[in-house]
Amino acid sequence: MATLAAVELRGLTRRYGERVALAEVTVALEPGQTLAVLGPNGAGKTTLLRLLATLLRPHAGVARVLGHALPEESWAVRGRIGLLGHEPLLYRELSARENLAFHAALHGVGAGAAERLLAAVGMERRADEPLRTLSRGMVQRVAVCRALLHNPELLLLDEPRANLDPAASELVEPLLGRSSGRTRVIVSHDPAGVLAEADLVLGLVRGRVALLAPAAEVDGAALRELYR
Amino acid sequence: MSALRDGADERLETPAAAALRAPPTMRSVVGALLRKELRVELRTFESVPAMSLFSVTTYVLFHFGLQKDTVTGSLASGVLWVTLLFASVLGINRLFVADAEQGGFDGFLLSPADRSALLLAKALALFIYLLALELVAVPAFALLLLGSSLAAAMPGLLVVLALGNLGVAAIGTLVGALAVRTRARDLLGPLLSLPLLVPVVIGCALATTPLFAVPAGGLPLRWLLTLGLYDLVFAVIAFALFDFLLED
Numbered sequence: 067m068a069t070l071a072a073v074e075l076r077g078l079t080r081r082y083g084e085r086v087a088l089a090e091v092t093v094a095l096e097p098g099q100t101l102a103v104l105g106p107n108g109a110g111k112t113t114l115l116r117l118l119a120t121l122l123r124p125h126a127g128v129a130r131v132l133g134h135a136l137p138e139e140s141w142a143v144r145g146r147i148g149l150l151g152h153e154p155l156l157y158r159e160l161s162a163r164e165n166l167a168f169h170a171a172l173h174g175v176g177a178g179a180a181e182r183l184l185a186a187v188g189m190e191r192r193a194d195e196p197l198r199t200l201s202r203g204m205v206q207r208v209a210v211c212r213a214l215l216h217n218p219e220l221l222l223l224d225e226p227r228a229n230l231d232p233a234a235s236e237l238v239e240p241l242l243g244r245s246s247g248r249t250r251v252i253v254s255h256d257p258a259g260v261l262a263e264a265d266l267v268l269g270l271v272r273g274r275v276a277l278l279a280p281a282a283e284v285d286g287a288a289l290r291e292l293y294r
Numbered sequence: 295m296s297a298l299r300d301g302a303d304e305r306l307e308t309p310a311a312a313a314l315r316a317p318p319t320m321r322s323v324v325g326a327l328l329r330k331e332l333r334v335e336l337r338t339f340e341s342v343p344a345m346s347l348f349s350v351t352t353y354v355l356f357h358f359g360l361q362k363d364t365v366t367g368s369l370a371s372g373v374l375w376v377t378l379l380f381a382s383v384l385g386i387n388r389l390f391v392a393d394a395e396q397g398g399f400d401g402f403l404l405s406p407a408d409r410s411a412l413l414l415a416k417a418l419a420l421f422i423y424l425l426a427l428e429l430v431a432v433p434a435f436a437l438l439l440l441g442s443s444l445a446a447a448m449p450g451l452l453v454v455l456a457l458g459n460l461g462v463a464a465i466g467t468l469v470g471a472l473a474v475r476t477r478a479r480d481l482l483g484p485l486l487s488l489p490l491l492v493p494v495v496i497g498c499a500l501a502t503t504p505l506f507a508v509p510a511g512g513l514p515l516r517w518l519l520t521l522g523l524y525d526l527v528f529a530v531i532a533f534a535l536f537d538f539l540l541e542d
Contacts, residue, residue, distance in 0.1 A: 121400055122542045145406035155397035159337040171326030172405035174318030
């Protein structure tokens with residue numbers, strides 16, 4: 067029996083007014099695989115992540131995530147996706163522990179998961195301080211906890227190691243890295259770094275697919291062409 | 295399965311098992327949202343103090359502007375409710391700002407929680423802010439302007455305040471959610487909420503006019519029913535439209 071794709075996009079299109087942000091994007095990702103999404107600024111990478119996260123609706127094409135059609139079955143996908151984007155999606159006036167307890171309640175998860183994740187990212191000692199008093203790197207660590215709190219099957223990561231120092235990057239590696247065993251879509255501006263952990267590479271330029279190939283087949287020339 | 299539901303042993307939970315987790319109950323989500331809302335307000339003091347200060351300042355201005363030591367009847371009623379209306383607009387404008395600016399909308403939309411829980415929690419929060427406002431504003435109004443007995447009017451006034459607050463909470467939550475996602479939210483909030491709140495002010499003012507008269511009269515049932523009906527209509531409209539306002 068064929069495995070159901072974790073992510074399947076066919077002719078996916080999204081516009082903001084007149085401007086086309088994504089045009090006829092077609093890609094399929096098997097469960098457990100990692101898709102690296104590359105491209106210059108304004109290529110549509112973040113829009114793609116927000117579409118997969120059900121935060122945006124496609125204007126044309128087919129999008130299936132974890133076996134469910136979007137946007138019709140978004141309700142079945144929410145809660146199975148972990149989004150770690152540019153914004154931490156956390157309240158500055160609340161502590162890490164309070165923020166995670168809040169998100170745990172939204173997902174119907176007990177407080178134990180938050181405590182384990184806080185310990186895993188080395189934030190348990192600062193967990194009761196308001197986020198506005200923490201450094202951006204520390205907030206990013208809490209955001210990692212927030213994205214993983216409900217044990218999602220699909221991780222949507224936009225520059226997940228932004229603001230993290232090498233030690234913190236090492237701490238989050240088992241949670242976000244390939245060893246986590248989750249299906250991942252990673253947006254990155256560090257092609258060399260992300261290629262090492264990707265199975266498939268999707269290159270976008272002005273919303274269109276400029277590159278779609280197994281990571282092992284993507285060379286320096288292809289990347290230079292993408293960012294030209 | 296129950297262990298997974300209450301989160302007692304998520305250590306053993308695989309992502310596939312997590313997918314089978316029961317969605318959170320409406321009650322737990324509303325509770326979490328309301329706790330968050332009140333906690334943020336208690337730490338920032340962005341809404342209630344501004345609303346209260348505005349109302350007290352307005353009563354002081356009326357005190358001098360009307361060149362009267364005391365007002366009664368319809369004038370007293372109008373001054374009370376128009377001031378409360380403008381003060382509540384300040385709260386409505388701030389109701390969703392933290393969510394819009396700090397990604398709270400996205401955080402909520404990524405969860406499997408029922409969208410109506412946000413409406414309910416925000417309306418409850420606004421209702422509580424209005425109660426807090428009135429704890430300051432009504433005694434200030436009585437002290438600075440009212441020429442009749444507040445104690446005698448209080449039982450009836452509490453009923454009208456509750457009905458007025460329900461209407462403001464339903465309309466304010468709906469308008470706040472709509473306005474906050476626009477660039478002109480500071481303008482759009484009052485522009486949309488004030489016309490919709492006019493019937494609430496009319497109903498409340500006419501309901502409290504006999505209470506502030508000398509000698510005081512009873513509560514007019516007709517206006518209480520009108521207020522109740524208006525509250526109900528807007529609660530239903532808010533419930534029906536809120537999901538669409540949250541969607542892309």
